[in-house]
Amino acid sequence: MCADTPENTVDYRDTVFLPETDFPMRAGLPQREPEWLERWARIGIYDTLRAKAGDRPPFVLHDGPPYANGHLHIGHALNKILKDFIVRSQQMMGKDSRYVPGWDCHGLPIEWKIEEQYRAKGLDKDAVDVVDFRQECRKFAEGWIDIQRDEFKRLGITGKWDKPYLTMDYHAEAVIADEFMKLLMNGALYQGSKPVMWSPVEKTALAEAEVEYHDHTSHTIWVRFKLQNGAAFVGKSLGQVTLQAIDLTDASIVIWTTTPWTIPQNRAVAYGPSIAYGLYEVTGRPEQSTAVIGEYLVLADALAEQVMAAAKLDGSMYRRIRDVNVSEFEGVILQHPYHGAEGGNGEWDYDVPMLPGDHVTDDAGTGFVHTAPSHGDDDYQLGLKFGLPMTYNVEPDGSYRKDLPIFAGQAIVLPDGKEGPANVSNIKQLAYARALLAKGKLKHSYPHSWRSKAPLIYRNTPQWFAAIDYKLDDGMGEYGDTIRTRALTSIDQLVKWTPPTGRNRLYSMIEARPDWVLSRQRAWGVPLTCFTKKGARPTDPDFLLRNDDVNARIKAAFEAEGADVWYKPGFKEQVLGNVVNAEEYEQVFDVLDVWFDSGSTHAFVLRDREDGTADGIADLYLEGTDQHRGWFHSSMLQACATKGRAPYRGVLTHGFTLDEKGMKMSKSLGNTVAPADVIKEYGADILRLWVAQSDYTVDLRIGKEILKGVADSYRRLRNTLRFMLGNLDGFTEAERLPVEEMPELERWVLHRLAELDHTVRKGYDAYDFSGVFQALFNFCTVDLSALYFDIRKDALYCDPHWATRRRAARTVLDLLFHRLTRWLAPMLPFTMEDVWLSRFPGEDSSIHLEDFAVTPADWRDEPLAAKWEGIRRARRAVTAALEVQRTAKVIGASLEAAPVVHVEDAALAAALKSVNFADLCITSGLEITTDPAPNEAFRLPEVPGFAVVFEQAEGEKCQRCWKILPDVGSHSHAHTCKRCDEALG
Structure with a gap:
């Protein structure tokens, strides 16, 4: 091999076909991506694809509307990018893949923002004309829609951006009202007075989807309820000792609760029909205990030790007298702890019955449940069953009514979300009444508003509900005759779940959920477009006005002027005229739960738009896992009520976004990752690639x-x-x-x-x-x-x-x-x-x-693939052997080698000889032999029966291709091999 010296080299670089491209090595995505966005808009790619769709089968991913409030966070980016992957891939696989982005526009967060602006100006929201206020909300939403639209487009999301759907568009509001009026007409709508999740801070009812759970420290109290009538616990013989008969009036039933503020609303005490109870006597007490020596307490046996410990009594300070059979509770009447209270004005001088309740367990507490039907669902259901009266002691702002004795006006939750004085006041009053056996604190998971982050309460208020177990006679009974059965059937038979666990999550939620609370006591939303007859009760057949002509007038007015028209003077008379006497009816001014708005989008997007679907059903809904209780849930219920089935054939759910350590992102921790920041540094394609590389079915870091x-x-x-x-x-x-x-x-x-x-x-x-x-x-x-x-x-x-x-x-x-x-x-x-x-x-x-x-x-070509799998394994062994020589600086490049490979397998040897194996290994030469390999040969353990003996290539280096070959220098072009000489012509 000759040395490369100026005398014996020729520069053939211009004769080699080196790669040529203007495609830059550095992407420059942050600067260049906006140019492509402008280009796509200029040539109208989305509309062009729609125009040339021809007979392509449609594929429609229906967009779950984000809320028009604030800049996008990384969860928004994840969601929209996943949607875009699907829309684009389905299009490129031969579908007419349509995507109409949309926005949720009504609701409390926007209303709050406008209220804040009013307060800053010293204005009272309630003193402002409601239509003017709603117009301010509309303008606020419009502003954020424009901002978010640009932010979404910057991510490279394709769609009908020039004509999105908005829940506040006039047609959308008309359809939402029309969908609500279908509930009015099919009998599913009713007004009920029952406890619902209530936000004292926001002064409105909340849906389950608007509730999140956080750790919260609550007061816990153990309270004595004295017996009022004279049934007796009869003493029994225990061993050789006969105990004195104890009259029932000598004992107390003990309850436990984490909501002392509900004690004024108590109407019963529930017991568990299958729980083992006992009668316990206090025989001693330390100074700090509120127990009384000689008092008798009825407790669940499984919980007695815990209760006594809470009262600071050890095992030497009480004894169990006897069994108490649950039959002995039948007909027993208790006194309210505030019975006869000074300053109570007789407010609590009523009977408190003991009632059997299947919801009562001996897992925690005392085995008895304080029952306030106005402030808990189990309590309410028990009250319905036994005719317990409801109480109306708690105002919308979470304070007691002004005329409630002792506790008048005290707040349960303050306007800033902190605890009010109501709990402590009740604890003090119970202690004063000698009803407080023990008190403490408990840290537990507690419902909070997902908007204000403030604690919630259960509060009894008149609300409008959709009865999900009401038998509908609407001609759409293929999948069931109630909203619940239609939903459960849809989940099992009509929907493909990605991942499959989504099915179980939604099924269990709908299987156990109560009726849907539709009404909100706010201003910015679609009103409940119905009228009630003055003087009629909610249970009366003529309580609600059901009239097709009236409904049609309402819908037409909304189409023309939007939902604001509902609030204009004279509207009631306008739509009721010539049908009924308007003076006989009240107009409802509550607004619909915004989840009903978004749940109805299938009707005004999928059904009504020309780029919707023939049957009004989407191929796919895609959102985060929280939407099993949100949009997936409300859409399912709403469509099952008015369409008879689910509005989607597929549901895909993704996880949440976390920081690199797996922590939830929060501004206070400083670990948020804003899409705009990522795009500024890397470009949108890097953010999209992060999504593509991630398993979206779990939380993403x-x-x-x-x-x-x-x-x-x-x-x-x-x-x-x-x-x-x-x-x-x-x-x-x-x-x-x-x-x-x-x-x-x-x-x-x-x-x-x-x-x-x-x-x-x-x-x-x-x-x-x-x-x-x-x-x-x-x-x-x-x-x-x-x-x-x-x-x-x-x-x-x-x-x-x-x-x-x-x-x-x-x-x-x-x-x-x-x-x-x-x-x-x-x-x-x-x-x-x-x-x-x-x-x-x-x-x-x-x-x-x-x-x-x-x-x-x-x-x-499977046989070819199998053959080349063997060739690739052999190549790996050769390249590994050459790497050893390169590391040892014996050679600088693989073209300096001409190894000998020893192959035991004759079939593999034949395969290697059938191809130019030297070229595959990028060597100047290579010999294949089936002779036994010498001991010093290189072997790769994962390639058995194959060994490599290193040899250096012999000959001169071709100045054009750099191979070292014996024939170099023997051709017409100096210092070239035969192949390069021919190439040079």
């Missing part, structure tokens, strides 16, 4: 280090694409080589493409984006960059332009290009547009107007 890793993956992928572009420069159809004329290596690549085509389409259809990306990323980095490109660089750079091997490689690169760019386009729309336009520039050109390329099934 994001942070600086994670994003650095994502950016590194992006760079590796970008280099693969850049290599393809550079080596496709000047490729024309005349150069294309038929598959049957290609070398085996190229046909193996096509086999892998055929495999990937199946994997990609199946993965996108199953919404397995991380699976799709991982398959493509591994293919690009392992099969292409580390193998195929590495091997074929020599042929691409140095073979004659007419050579079969080079033409085959360039043909395969073209086939790779058309598949990889399209397969990756749903996930990386900006980058793939950049790659596409680098080859196919033009004003109307776009990767997003293309479909996935059709991949011939006959590219699959």
Whole structure:
């Protein structure tokens, strides 16, 4: 091998086909992505796809509306990016994939913002005309819709952005009202007075979806209820001792509660029919205990020790007298602890019955449950069963009514969400009445408003409900005759759940849920468009006005002027005129739960829009796991009430976003990751790639280090694409080589493409984006960059332009290009547009107007793949052997080697000889033998029966391809091998 000196070298660099491309190595995504957004808007890609859809089958992902309030957070980005993956991939797989973004516009958060503005100006919201106030809310929502729309579009989200749906559009408000009036007409609507989750801070009822649970420290009290009538506990013989008969009036029933403020509303004490009870006597007490020596207490046996410990009594200070059979509680009447209280004005001088309740357990407490029907669902149900009266002691702001004796006006929850004096006042009053046996504190999970974060209470108020077990006679009974049965049937029979666990979550929620509270005591929303007859009771048949003509007038007015018209003077007379006497009816001014608004979107988006669906049913709803109690839930109930079935065929749920340590993000912790910040530093495609790489079915972590890793993956992928572009420069159809004329290596690549085509389409259809990306990323980095490109660089750079091997490689690169760019386009729309336009520039050109390329099934060649699996294993052993020599600085590059490989397997040896194995190993020469390998040969444990003996290549280095070959220097062009001499002509 001669030395490279100025005298014996020739510069052939200009004769080599080096890659040429304008596609930059550095992406510059933050600066360049807005240019592509402008371009897509200019050429109208979304509308173009709709216009040329032809007879494509539709695919509709119905957007769960975000709330028009505040900048986007990382959870918004995750949600919209996942949706975009689906919309784009379904389109490129041959569907007419429609996506109409939407916004939830009504509701308390916006109303609060406007109230804050009023307060800052010294204005009283209640003194402002309600229509003017609603107009302020509308303007506020409009402003944030414009901001959020731009933020969503910056993420690369495709959709009908110029015509989104808004729940505050006039048509939407008309349809929401119409959907509500269907409940009015089919009998599911009723007004009831029952306890609901109530926010004293926000002064309104809340739905389950608006409730979140946080740790909260509550007061706990153990309270004596004295007996009022004369049934007796009769003493029994215990061993040799006969105890004195104890009259019932000598004993106390003990209850336990974590809501002392509900004691004034007590109407009964419940016991468990299957619980074992005992009569206990206090025989001693420490000074700090409020127990009384000689008093008798009735307790559940399983809880007696805990109760006595709370009263600071140890086992030596009480004894169990006897069993108490639950039959002895029948007909027993108790006194309210405030019975005869000084200043009570007889408020609590009523009977408190003992009642059996299946909800009573001996897991905690005393075995007896204080029952306030106005402040708890179990209590309410027991009250319904036994006719207990309701109380109305608590005002909307969470304070006691002004005329309530002793506790008048005291707050349970203060306006700032902190605890008011009501709990402590009750504890003091109980102690004064000698009814307090013990007190303490308990940290437990407690309901809070998801908006104000303030604690909630159960409060009895007149509200409007949808009865989900009411038998509907509406001609839509294919899946059941009640809202609940239709929903449960839909969940089981009509909906595909991704992941499947979503089915169980929603099923259990709907199976156990109470009636839907539809009404809110607020101003900004769609009103409950109904009228009640003056003087009639809610149970009277004519309490609600049910009239089709009136309903039609309301809907028409809303279509023309929006829901504000409901609040304009004279509207009642306008719609009731010539139908009934308007003076005989009251107009309802509560507004609908905003979840009813969003639950109705299927009607005014899927059913009514021209880009909706023929049957008003979406192919997919996609939101976070919290929407099992939110939008998935309300949409299911609403559609089952008015449509007879679920409004969706598929539901996909994703997890929440956490920081890198798995902590929930919060501004106070300073660990939030804003989409805008990520885009500014990396670009939207990096954020999208983070989603593509993640398992969205669980909670996702994001942070600086994670994003650095994502950016590194992006760079590796970008280099693969850049290599393809550079080596496709000047490729024309005349150069294309038929598959049957290609070398085996190229046909193996096509086999892998055929495999990937199946994997990609199946993965996108199953919404397995991380699976799709991982398959493509591994293919690009392992099969292409580390193998195929590495091997074929020599042929691409140095073979004659007419050579079969080079033409085959360039043909395969073209086939790779058309598949990889399209397969990756749903996930990386900006980058793939950049790659596409680098080859196919033009004003109307776009990767997003293309479909996935059709991949011939006959590219699959399993026997060839099996053969090449063996060849690849053998290659790994050779490259590992050469790496040893490179590390030892025996050689600088693999082309300096010409190893001898010893192969025990004759079939593998034949396979290696059937291909140019030296080229595959990027060596200048290579000998294959089945002779036994010497002991010093290199062996790779994972490639048994294969050994490598290193030998240096002999000959002179070709100054064009750098191979070291014996024939170099014997051709017409100086210092070239035969192949390069022919290439030079």
